[in-house]
Amino acid sequence: EPEVTQTPSHQVTQMGQEVILRCVPISNHLYFYWYRQILGQKVEFLVSFYNNEISEKSEIFDDQFSVERPDGSNFTLKIRSTKLEDSAMYFCASSERRYEQYFGPGTRLTVT
């Protein structure tokens, strides 16, 4: 069964550095999402992406964040200048239609 994949599984970075988190959605899916989960808390929506543009973004997704689909398979989340509070598990998700979002295994981001 196809799955969403994410790399790296764990990223450690220093405050102020840029990080790029990578995702490969399921191949026939058209809708892409990023969520984050701070340890022990609920999953929070960051952004949705369709037809090569952002569909919706949350208040968390400020100017420090950006998303890109650089080619036909990858979907990336960039954080330009990381803060301590950006430490979280970041999940990519994709859906074929407008429902049934399937999540990747996550990237644990640790900002020191």
Place this chain on the structure above:
Amino acid sequence: GENVEQHPSTLSVQEGDSAVIKCTYSDSASNYFPWYKQELGKRPQLIIDIRSNVGEKKDQRIAVTLNKTAKHFSLHITETQPEDSAVYFCAAGPSGGYQKVTFGTGTKLQVIP
């Protein structure tokens, strides 16, 4: 924006008993209600979902009910097994699913053998 409340935060049941998790939502425009199971350190896994045009959906030992008038929905797990132990999240989203899905705060279910 949408706000999803989930209860209880923790739930312990004996193996074989039933477990019920309840959620309420605030936005009457929400029409899609998925449930996710998250094992420790793993990804959220979609286990069942329901759309507003039905009041109940069942898949083997799992069932969901939806009351749109009262804006609440529930997950029912029957004949619980130790492998059902996980954190369960409810969520709500608009009919245009490419928009965000808002998650509840999670229920940690422990099934005691």
